Amino acid sequence: MLLNNRFICFSLFLIFPACLISQNSKDESFITPQEYGKKLYENPRNIGCIKCHGKNGESEVITSYKNKGKNKIIKTPKINDMDFKTFKKAMSKDKGIMPKYDLTDEEIKAIYLYITSKK
Numbered sequence: 001m002l003l004n005n006r007f008i009c010f011s012l013f014l015i016f017p018a019c020l021i022s023q024n025s026k027d028e029s030f031i032t033p034q035e036y037g038k039k040l041y042e043n044p045r046n047i048g049c050i051k052c053h054g055k056n057g058e059s060e061v062i063t064s065y066k067n068k069g070k071n072k073i074i075k076t077p078k079i080n081d082m083d084f085k086t087f088k089k090a091m092s093k094d095k096g097i098m099p100k101y102d103l104t105d106e107e108i109k110a111i112y113l114y115i116t117s118k119k
């Protein structure tokens, strides 16, 4: 009986921390840098890049209209194969159609990593 009790106590001692550890690791959401970039691309605290640049950052037509009898289209440039410097610079420009974003360097890097993996 004594041995049995000791055995149970000992087992609980081992099992409890093990439960806590496995619980903890389940709660932590591990996302890869690419998944993080994807989330930001879709939802960068402002209108999502995806709305204009499309799923893969290829050139996309935003809209088309007629002006003086001529068909006009507004489209985005391809952004999935450019160098990081140009990409980053475009993020802080505040003219043209694209809105200005308040993203950190880390966030811009994550989006860049994600979208250039789509080419």
Ligand code: HEC
Pocket (backbone or CB within 6 Å): 041, 044, 047, 048, 049, 050, 051, 052, 053, 075, 076, 077, 078, 079, 082, 086, 087, 088, 090, 091, 095, 096, 097, 098, 099, 101, 111
């Ligand atoms: C409202 C539509 C729209 C949204 C939203 C948008 N863009 Fe743009 N983007 C454009 C257009 C249009 C251009 C072409 C330059 C211009 O007219 O502003 C452009 C240009 C760029 C360029 C420069 C490309 C080059 O060849 O110089 C990059 C990089 C870029 N966008 C990335 C992004 C990222 C990343 C996001 C999200 C954080 C985003 N864009 C959101 C429309 C958009």
